[in-house]
Structures are given as C-alpha cells and as structure tokens.
Amino acid sequence: MKSEPIPALIVGAGPAGIGCAVALKACGISAQIVDASGIGGSFRKWPRQMQLLTPSFHSNSFGAVDLNALTPQTSVADFLHTQHPSGDEYTRYLKALVIHYQLLVDTPTRVLKIIPKSEDTFEVKTDQGTYHAQHVIWAAGEFGQPEDGGILGAERCLHSSRVSDWDEVSRRGDRFAIIGGYESGLDAAINLMNRGKDVHLLSRGEPWGSDDPDPSRSLSPRTRDRLKEALLEAPGTIHFYKNANILKVRKVHSGYELLDDACTPFVSPTPPILATGFRHALEPIRDLWDWRKGLPILSEEADESTLYTGLFYSGPSLSHRGMLFCFIYKFRARFGIIARTIAERLGHDWKSPLRLWKERGFMLDDLSCCADCQCAVEAEEAHNPEVEDYETVVA
Numbered sequence: 001m002k003s004e005p006i007p008a009l010i011v012g013a014g015p016a017g018i019g020c021a022v023a024l025k026a027c028g029i030s031a032q033i034v035d036a037s038g039i040g041g042s043f044r045k046w047p048r049q050m051q052l053l054t055p056s057f058h059s060n061s062f063g064a065v066d067l068n069a070l071t072p073q074t075s076v077a078d079f080l081h082t083q084h085p086s087g088d089e090y091t092r093y094l095k096a097l098v099i100h101y102q103l104l105v106d107t108p109t110r111v112l113k114i115i116p117k118s119e120d121t122f123e124v125k126t127d128q129g130t131y132h133a134q135h136v137i138w139a140a141g142e143f144g145q146p147e148d149g150g151i152l153g154a155e156r157c158l159h160s161s162r163v164s165d166w167d168e169v170s171r172r173g174d175r176f177a178i179i180g181g182y183e184s185g186l187d188a189a190i191n192l193m194n195r196g197k198d199v200h201l202l203s204r205g206e207p208w209g210s211d212d213p214d215p216s217r218s219l220s221p222r223t224r225d226r227l228k229e230a231l232l233e234a235p236g237t238i239h240f241y242k243n244a245n246i247l248k249v250r251k252v253h254s255g256y257e258l259l260d261d262a263c264t265p266f267v268s269p270t271p272p273i274l275a276t277g278f279r280h281a282l283e284p285i286r287d288l289w290d291w292r293k294g295l296p297i298l299s300e301e302a303d304e305s306t307l308y309t310g311l312f313y314s315g316p317s318l319s320h321r322g323m324l325f326c327f328i329y330k331f332r333a334r335f336g337i338i339a340r341t342i343a344e345r346l347g348h349d350w351k352s353p354l355r356l357w358k359e360r361g362f363m364l365d366d367l368s369c370c371a372d373c374q375c376a377v378e379a380e381e382a383h384n385p386e387v388e389d390y391e392t393v394v395a
C-alpha cells in the first residue's frame, strides 16, 4: 500500500467516479479509484429488467452529447447500440472507459473512514489498507443506502433496490402494494402489471400527476410511455392512491397491514414493496460536511466541502440553488469543474486539456440555470389515470 500521498483518490467506480477520473486524466493527473464491489457496482445490482430511463443517441458530432455519456467524446448509443441500456449493458460501457483511458481501479476495496490531516492531505482507511491523498472525490452513489421512509416495520417490506428479478417477485402472489409513486414505484408497478398482477400504488401527494418542467421532479417521458402501454395492454391492473402517508407496516393473519397517519388499515397479502428512494450520498461521511436544513453545503465553485479543502462530491445527490443534479447528464456538468480545481492546485494546465469539457457542457460554472428553468411552451394537460384518494377508498 502506498505511503506517499497520491494526487487524488476517488471513492466509487460508477459514472461519477469514472467521469471525474477521465477529466483528471486529460489534465495529466492519474487518480486512484477504489470500489467496494467492482466497476459499475450499483448497475450490476439493478433488477434484470431495469433500463436507464434517460435515452442514449449518438448525437455527439452535432455538439449534443449522448445524455448517458461520461466524456465529451464517447456515446453510449454508439458503443452499445441501444437507447435504454440495462444495468449490465451500462457496466460494459463503464469498463470500456476504464480500459480505454487506462484508469487505475482497485477493487474490491471499501473505504471505511476518511481522516483529514493537518498537512492538507487525507488519510483514507479501507478494508485493504490505508491511502494518503491530496484530494478525495466522494463518488460512492446512493444505491447502497436505501431509504425506508421512516416507516415502522419497514424490515417486513421489500425495498425496490433489493429486487434482482421481477419474475421472482411476481411468484410471491397476485396482489401487491407499492409504497412510493415516483420512478422506482412506477417501474415496480409496470413490471408487476406486465406479469398479470393486481397492483396498489400508494403515495404521499400525487407524484404521477406532477408536470414540473424539471425531470428530477416529475415522471420521465419514458415512464409515462411505459405506463400508458401497460394501462392499455398489460394483463394486470393498477390502482392509484394519492395522499397515502404510510407510517407503519405490521404482520397480520391475512398478510401485511399498512397503516397511515390516521391509522386507516390497508391489507396486502404479499410483503409491501418500498419505493421510497435513497439516503443522501454523503451520509456515510456526514461529519466532513457542514449541513443546513438536512442538506450538506457544497461550494458553488467546485462542489467541495466548506469544512475540508480538497474533499469533493460528484454524483446524483448534488444540488445547487434548489436544482437537483440527479441524472447523469446533470451531474456530469460538474466533472470539468472538479478536475479544473484539482489541476489548478497541482499546477497542471487545464485550459487546453478540458476545452471539450467546457464546449460540450461538462464544465458548467454558471449556476444561473439552476434558478431559471422555464419552458417555452406550457405542458399539455396530462391525462391522469383514475386516482383515488386514500382516505375515501379505505374508509
């Protein structure tokens, strides 16, 4: 194990870690990536049937880089010849980048603790030994930290991120309750409808009805298309329940009883599926960041900790000025910013090496886009599937 400080250590060999490593490599900086479970660790755990909902298209030569690409010069569509890659397919793209750009990846290596040292370095303790690094980029993702929505008895449920195959889940029964009505909830529902199941989707508010212009806050076109198709053609059925604030799940004779804040019961014969999202990616190292109102503060200049210079975050938990950077095409816009900052501090040239990053939207330094997201035309009024108010249905 190295004892000299390395210029940069990246935690996570997913899209964020690999994207940052390629940008650093362009500036002549060889970052060491470590990953607990291999390149594309999260994607390899996706359900077999899941696909990226953001589309890929080889549009790079017209200056519109493939939405799922991690470098300005590559296209996922061109490499994989598919529009919506599965987890395994996207992992192939990640591995190809590692080989092509000759990135350094140590795996399996799990980071256990990061200790800032006084001489502007970080001691990074892993299950394979200790690294010393001048800069650390936390790119460990959210997938390993499922959020249970604060539901008492959540351990009786099946979190959507623990599903490896919807065929297996569907063999557990004919009627399913899903808690959560965003992307993961709808993905679970559509998979079960396609297998002839009777699905009950319960959610706080009515997320499937949102027409917010920010795709991080409303259902993607891909999911709406899949839902329309399932409503028309799937052998199964779906019932939507808005304003269902489920607080507790308990085992009863006939299955699982879900209780909302008014203790109204809803019984599911199969373990409820939790589609309640993920915890913030910085939770495992929360002490190294200043937090306000439940969110870490990241510098606008470089997505850096305001407590420890040299510690950066890249990935889907990033937010600035209320804008969520949760898709690849959003958080990749900061790869060039992080690389530029590290290159500058190490005395490396970045202007010419990162020219393409700047030109193609991978070095976004004007965050005014985060506060001014307006569409030129109003969205057409959505046709919502029939939705029942939770209280009126179960009362």
Ligand SMILES: Cc1cc2nc3c(=O)[nH]c(=O)nc-3n(C[C@H](O)[C@H](O)[C@H](O)COP(=O)(O)OP(=O)(O)OC[C@H]3O[C@@H](n4cnc5c(N)ncnc54)[C@H](O)[C@@H]3O)c2cc1C
Pocket (backbone or CB within 6 Å): 011, 012, 013, 014, 015, 016, 017, 034, 035, 036, 037, 038, 039, 040, 041, 042, 043, 051, 052, 053, 054, 109, 110, 111, 112, 139, 140, 141, 142, 143, 144, 184, 314, 315, 316, 326, 327, 328, 329
């Ligand atoms: C179900 C789901 C569907 C999504 N669909 C899309 C989509 O269609 N389009 C899109 O743009 N985005 C999508 N996203 C957003 C998604 O989070 C990102 O696309 C992407 O996975 C985030 O990349 P990442 O590199 O930050 O994290 P990850 O891909 O999760 O990679 C993190 C890596 O860090 C490793 N790791 C974690 N902890 C440690 C540790 N302590 N030590 C060492 N290694 C560690 C993990 O093993 C993993 O390999 C989706 C997310 C989810 C959860």
